[in-house]
Amino acid sequence: MTVDRGSLARTLAFIALLLFATAPLLMLVATSLARGWFYPALSPTTIDTSAWRELFTDAGRRDALVNSVVLGVCTALVATMVALPLGRAAALSTRAVRRSVALLAFAAVALPPVALGIGLQLTVLTLGLGGSLFGVFLAHLVPTLGYLTLVFLGVFTRWDGRLEESAATLGANGFTRWRLVLLPLLRRPIVDAMALGFLVSWAQVALTLLVGGGAVRTLPLDVLAMLQAGQDQRAAAGALALAIPALLVLGASRVAARNTSAVVA
Amino acid sequence: MNTTSSFVRTRAVPLLLAGALLGAPIAVGVGYLVAGALGLVGNTTPGGLSRVLADGAVLRSAVLSLWIASVGTLLATGGALAVALLFGGDRRLDGVARRIATLPLPVPTVAAAIAVLLLLSQSGWLSRVATRLTLVSGPSEFPALVYDPFAISVITAVVWKELPFLLLLALSLLSLRGASLKDAARTLGATRWQVLRRVTLPMLLRGMWPSIIAVFVFVLGSLELPLVLAPSAPLALPMLIQERRQALDMASHGEAYVIALLATVLALLAAVAHEWRRDDA
Numbered sequence: 195m196t197v198d199r200g201s202l203a204r205t206l207a208f209i210a211l212l213l214f215a216t217a218p219l220l221m222l223v224a225t226s227l228a229r230g231w232f233y234p235a236l237s238p239t240t241i242d243t244s245a246w247r248e249l250f251t252d253a254g255r256r257d258a259l260v261n262s263v264v265l266g267v268c269t270a271l272v273a274t275m276v277a278l279p280l281g282r283a284a285a286l287s288t289r290a291v292r293r294s295v296a297l298l299a300f301a302a303v304a305l306p307p308v309a310l311g312i313g314l315q316l317t318v319l320t321l322g323l324g325g326s327l328f329g330v331f332l333a334h335l336v337p338t339l340g341y342l343t344l345v346f347l348g349v350f351t352r353w354d355g356r357l358e359e360s361a362a363t364l365g366a367n368g369f370t371r372w373r374l375v376l377l378p379l380l381r382r383p384i385v386d387a388m389a390l391g392f393l394v395s396w397a398q399v400a401l402t403l404l405v406g407g408g409a410v411r412t413l414p415l416d417v418l419a420m421l422q423a424g425q426d427q428r429a430a431a432g433a434l435a436l437a438i439p440a441l442l443v444l445g446a447s448r449v450a451a452r453n454t455s456a457v458v459a
Numbered sequence: 460m461n462t463t464s465s466f467v468r469t470r471a472v473p474l475l476l477a478g479a480l481l482g483a484p485i486a487v488g489v490g491y492l493v494a495g496a497l498g499l500v501g502n503t504t505p506g507g508l509s510r511v512l513a514d515g516a517v518l519r520s521a522v523l524s525l526w527i528a529s530v531g532t533l534l535a536t537g538g539a540l541a542v543a544l545l546f547g548g549d550r551r552l553d554g555v556a557r558r559i560a561t562l563p564l565p566v567p568t569v570a571a572a573i574a575v576l577l578l579l580s581q582s583g584w585l586s587r588v589a590t591r592l593t594l595v596s597g598p599s600e601f602p603a604l605v606y607d608p609f610a611i612s613v614i615t616a617v618v619w620k621e622l623p624f625l626l627l628l629a630l631s632l633l634s635l636r637g638a639s640l641k642d643a644a645r646t647l648g649a650t651r652w653q654v655l656r657r658v659t660l661p662m663l664l665r666g667m668w669p670s671i672i673a674v675f676v677f678v679l680g681s682l683e684l685p686l687v688l689a690p691s692a693p694l695a696l697p698m699l700i701q702e703r704r705q706a707l708d709m710a711s712h713g714e715a716y717v718i719a720l721l722a723t724v725l726a727l728l729a730a731v732a733h734e735w736r737r738d739d740a
Contacts, residue, residue, distance in 0.1 A: 207545050208556050215562045218574030218619060221584055225577050233582050233598060234590040276480055283473035291470050293734055298481040301730045304673070305485065306680030308697040309719035309726075312704065313488025316500060336484045343481065397567035400682040400697065414569045414683070421573060421687065430577065433570035440565030 222437075225430035245431035255428075258416035259435070261327060262396055265412065266439075268331055270391035273338040274384060281346025285353065296347055302340025310336065311404030318405050325409035333405040334395040341394050342387050349383045389443035396439060489723060495716030507713035517718060519693035527610050527695065528679040531617030536671055538618060539625035540663060544655070547633050557630065564623035568616075572687035575616040579604040605688055612688040613695075621674045625667060632666040633659075668736040676729040680722065696722050 225231065226245055228238030249255050284295035314333045315324070323329035361375045377384075399414045406412075411419075417432035491500060498505030511517050546556035563571065578584050586601035595601050605612040637659060644658045678684070685695035694702060696718065703715035 204545060204552065207541070208552060211542060211546075211556055212559055214619070215559050215623075217584075218571065218578055219562065219566070221577040222570065222574045234587040236584070236587050236591060280473065280476045280480060283476060287469045287473045291473055295473055295477040295481075297730060297734045298477050298485070300673075300733055301485055301727060302481050304676040304680070304726045304730045304733070305488070306697055306700075306719070306722045306726055308680070308682050308700045309492060309723045310485075310488050312495070312700070312716065312719050313491040314484065316491040316495075317484075317487050336481075336488075339480060343477070393565070393567075397569065399569055399686075403682075414567065417569055417573065418683070418686065421576075426577065429573055433567075433573045436570045437566045440567060443565070 219437075222430045222434050225426055226434055228427060231427075242427075245427045246435075248428065249431060249435055254411070255416060255432075258411045258413050261411060262413040265327070265331055265334055265398075265402075266392040266396040269334045269338050269395035270388040273335055273342045273391045274387045277339055277342035277387065278346050278380070278384070281343050281348075282350045282353075284343075285347050285350030286355075292347065292351070296344065299340045299343040299347070303337050303344070305337075307337070307398070307400035308404065311401045314401065315404045315407070324405075325407040327406075327410055330402050330406045330410045330412075333401040334398055337398075337401070338391045338394045342391055345387050345390065346383070349380075393440055393443065397436065489720075492716050492720045492723060496713065496720050498713055503713035503716060504709045505713065507710070507717040510710070511714050511717040511721070514714070516693060517699065517714075520696050520699040520718075521721075523610065523689070523693050524679055524685075524696040527613050527617065527685075527689070528675050531614045531621070531678050532671060532675045534614065535618045535621040535625055535674060536667065538622045539629050539667075540660070542622070542626050543629035543633060543663070544659070547630060547637075557626070560626055561623040563619050564627070566620065568620060568681060569683045569687070571616050571620045572613075572684050575612050575619065576605060576687055579612045579615065581605070606690045608690055610685075610689050610695075613684050616684055616688060617678050621678070625670060625674065628667055628670050629663050632663055636662055636666075669733050672729050672733045672736065676726050676733075679729075680726060 224238055227241050227243065229240055229242040229244070231238040249259060280295070284292050287295075311333065314336065318324050318326075318329040318332065321329070323332070357375055357379070358371055361371050366374065397414060398412070399418070402410060402412050402415055406415075413432060413436055417429050417436065420432060421429040494500045495503055496507055498507070542556065542560050546553045546560070566574070576583070580586070581598040581601045581603065583605075585604075586595070586598055589595045589601055590597065604615075640658050640662060641654050644654045649657070680697060682697040682701070685698050689695045689698065693699075700715050700719045700722065703711045703718065706712070706715075
């Protein structure tokens with residue numbers, strides 16, 4: 195009897211979980227394919243893929259998509275190249291240094307983007323980069339670098355340095371050790387870090403809004419603009435498009451969850 | 460000589476790197492906020508701090524933001540613990556349930572907010588279902604779950620988005636330390652309930668603390684969640700900062716800097732708490 199009640203509770207919990215987790219995603223899918231889905235119809239009557247095609251064919255929307263991809267790729271590459279040596283140097287150092295670096299990195303992640311954005315906006319304006327893609331890239335770099343430093347700090351804190359030592363004993367210099375030992379061993383964490391870096395930039399709203407000053411349109415800003423214009427179908431297609439690369443690199447978020455104890459934006 | 464160079468390599472280099480790459484942008488950003496709050500830059504007038512502290516709207520915004528972040532984080536944590544404990548095993552349903560629960564993990568916050576809007580708004584899908592079931596006769600009769608004073612939809616979006624993240628953590632803690640601790644406690648004669656209350660839950664919460672703080676801070680600072688879902692009176696803190704910054708008078712600009720600075724101090728305190736609670740650094 196107890197077993198039955200237990201399994202009934204589990205089944206009910208499973209159904210609740212299923213509805214809770216999937217309903218919002220299904221709403222996005224349905225809305226993105228629905229033209230004129232009027233109240234109180236429960237499902238769209240006509241299927242229409244125009245909102246999806248527009249993402250690539252409409253000049254304004256395509257520009258937003260391209261901007262987002264360019265920003266994401268550049269941010270991921272540069273942040274990985276910088277965070278890797280930083281995380282390694284910190285991990286090999288004393289506990290106090292490690293904690294200070296982790297604190298700074300987490301602060302870069304945790305600062306409210308609006309507050310950080312106002313400060314960075316003035317900095318970027320001073321540099322003459324206000325409203326430019328490059329200025330937005332610099333702004334995206336700040337939280338991304340924070341996330342990736344935490345990732346590499348985690349990776350190198352658990353690192354086994356014996357292979358490197360053997361290579362050094364066999365006469366390999368610093369460059370050779372990086373090329374032949376470290377980088378091949380680090381391929382997986384590097385790919386994960388780049389994916390995570392891409393996602394942090396890809397999902398950014400406040401920093402783009404403030405530093406780009408409305409002149410730099412990215413996919414998240416485009417989606418918000420569509421929503422505010424009452425274009426639910428276009429907003430839903432854009433929102434799903436935002437989720438697609440993230441779904442593809444789900445593994446990276448899992449790595450992030452393990453290593454950074456910080457939230458994937 | 461040797462000690463000096465090793466000191467440079469192991470301490471000075473990482474600290475300088477971190478300072479230059481992470482510390483400098485933060486310092487410059489915060490520095491500008493301080494200068495703006497004092498009326499030195501950014502088209503402002505001084506005296507913002509006293510005005511902000513006396514401004515009831517700022518207090519109401521802070522209360523709303525803290526409400527959203529606390530309740531959202533609390534429910535996401537509770538949900539994650541419940542799913543981890545119910546479906547943490549290796550029965551057939553368990554694996555499926557875990558996969559389904561982590562589905563929203565990689566969805567960006569903007570997309571999550573829009574999805575919840577489409578579901579909960581007065582012309583949203585739940586409202587349509589309610590109309591079909593003749594529980595309500597039209598959109599206006601459906602309870603306001605979006606732009607409502609209790610920010611129900613914002614909290615829903617927070618739970619939807621953050622539960623998977625906390626769940627993954629709880630599951631990895633369970634698989635790392637759960638079984639052996641549980642066995643030890645059971646061997647010592649603890650009942651199932653005692654094990655849960657005195658061993659498993661405290662172990663999970665201790666391991667999850669830093670991430671719970673991270674979720675709280677992230678929600679507190681998020682602009683897109685309240686932008687899509689929250690009420691306009693009072694505004695959530697990030698929205699209030701935006702509103703004051705976009706106002707036409709210099710006094711409001713100064714206030715935007717002060718409020719942003721207060722939000723920053725809150726986040727930095729949380730960052731310190733986060734490092735404090737981390738036992739693995």
